[in-house]
Amino acid sequence: MAAGWRLAIHDRLPSTSDLCRARAAEGEAEGLAVLALRQTQGRGTGDRSWQSPPGNLYLSVLLRPAEPLRTAAEWSLLAAVALASTLAPLLPDTRALALKWPNDVLLDGAKLAGILTESTAAPAGTLDSLVIGFGVNLAVAPELPDRSTACLAVVAPAPEPVAFARSLLDRLDHWRARRAKEGFAPVRAAWLAYGPLPGTPIVLRVGATTREGRFAGLGADGTLLLATGPQVQAFAAGEVLAALAGGG
Numbered sequence: 592m593a594a595g596w597r598l599a600i601h602d603r604l605p606s607t608s609d610l611c612r613a614r615a616a617e618g619e620a621e622g623l624a625v626l627a628l629r630q631t632q633g634r635g636t637g638d639r640s641w642q643s644p645p646g647n648l649y650l651s652v653l654l655r656p657a658e659p660l661r662t663a664a665e666w667s668l669l670a671a672v673a674l675a676s677t678l679a680p681l682l683p684d685t686r687a688l689a690l691k692w693p694n695d696v697l698l699d700g701a702k703l704a705g706i707l708t709e710s711t712a713a714p715a716g717t718l719d720s721l722v723i724g725f726g727v728n729l730a731v732a733p734e735l736p737d738r739s740t741a742c743l744a745v746v747a748p749a750p751e752p753v754a755f756a757r758s759l760l761d762r763l764d765h766w767r768a769r770r771a772k773e774g775f776a777p778v779r780a781a782w783l784a785y786g787p788l789p790g791t792p793i794v795l796r797v798g799a800t801t802r803e804g805r806f807a808g809l810g811a812d813g814t815l816l817l818a819t820g821p822q823v824q825a826f827a828a829g830e831v832l833a834a835l836a837g838g839g
Contacts, residue, residue, distance in 0.1 A: 596652075596760045598624045600753060605632040607651035608707060608724035614653060615711065615720035621655040626756045646730030647742075648704075648752045650759065654721040660712055663721060664813045664827060665775050667693055667708040670723045672781045673762040674704060677755070678727075681747050690785040692815045692831050696727075701741035703728055729755060779809050793817060797829040 604610055604627040611625050630643035643649055656662065671690050678696065679685045689697040696704035704727040713719040730749040732742035743749050750758075769777050787793070791806040795817060807816035807823050814825040 595622050595764070596624045597622055598626060598756065598760070601625065601627045603627060603629045603631065604649075606630055606724075607649050608709060608722050611651040611653045611722045611724075612709065612711075612720075615655075615722065619653060621653055623653040624650060624756070624760055625652075626650045626753065628752060643726070644731045644733060646749065646752070648725060648727035648729055648755055648759075650752075650756045651722055651724040652760070652763065654723065656718050656721060657713075658718050660710065660716060660718055661812065661827075663708060663710045663718060664693065665770075665778065666721055666723065667706060668782050668809075668813045669766050669770060669778045670706050670708065670725070670763070671696065672778055672785070673766045674706065674725060674727070674759060675785050676766075676781070677759045677762045678703070678743070681743065681750065683746060687746070688785060689787070690782055692786065692809075693813075693828075698741040698743070698746070701732075701739040702735070703741045703743065725759065727755070775811070775813065779811070779813065782813075783809060790818075794832040795826060795829045796832055797826060801832070802826075802829075 607625040607627050607630065611623060614623055627649045629645050630649045656666065671694065674696055675688060675690055679688055682688060687699045691697055694706040695702055704725065707724040709722045711719045728740060728742035729752060730742060730744045732740040734740065766778060787806045789806060789808060793804055793806050795802045795815065802817060804817040804819040807818040810816055810825050814827050815829065817824050817826060
């Protein structure tokens, strides 16, 4: 693990992201990483709860990029790429691994991991803090009412959460360095390598409405491009409802 991270390991917490957000509000510098071996009030996107049995990964990190607020979406996709590149060497067949825009990792089409990105703004309109939370089903696949789930242990030996967290922090450093040097384009290309094939049918929920179309790639800023007939629309937010097949 790179020396810049300060990894705090807790036996039990309500929520790793809530603790990171509280520390950020108190002025904590970037580089804090909070790992819980168990959570009692874990959160996913859309106010969903995140079941947190022992043996899985519950990790949140605090960053302070000092960039425009709109780049928060880029960081969410960067986190997904870092997580996918941590998982891939552990799998017997990396083709089983896929990314679902904007914040899910799939294994054979079932949810293996989720990412929750939460930001606060500085008075100047830039990012003040960015908390990225990772939940990964390493050993156990909790049952969910609205989607199928998977765990790494079904296809490979499950790594110990602390060791996996350290590997993930290394990959985050790698992709942060590439983005700092080369911009978002390499992150976008890496995401697309794990994303759906062009033309894959998509059902996208935006607020209370749904849109149907076909995957047309990612915009230069990480927005989802949805083709509906001859038109292509860009979406900065939403939830893909359909399971997507990865490109590898």
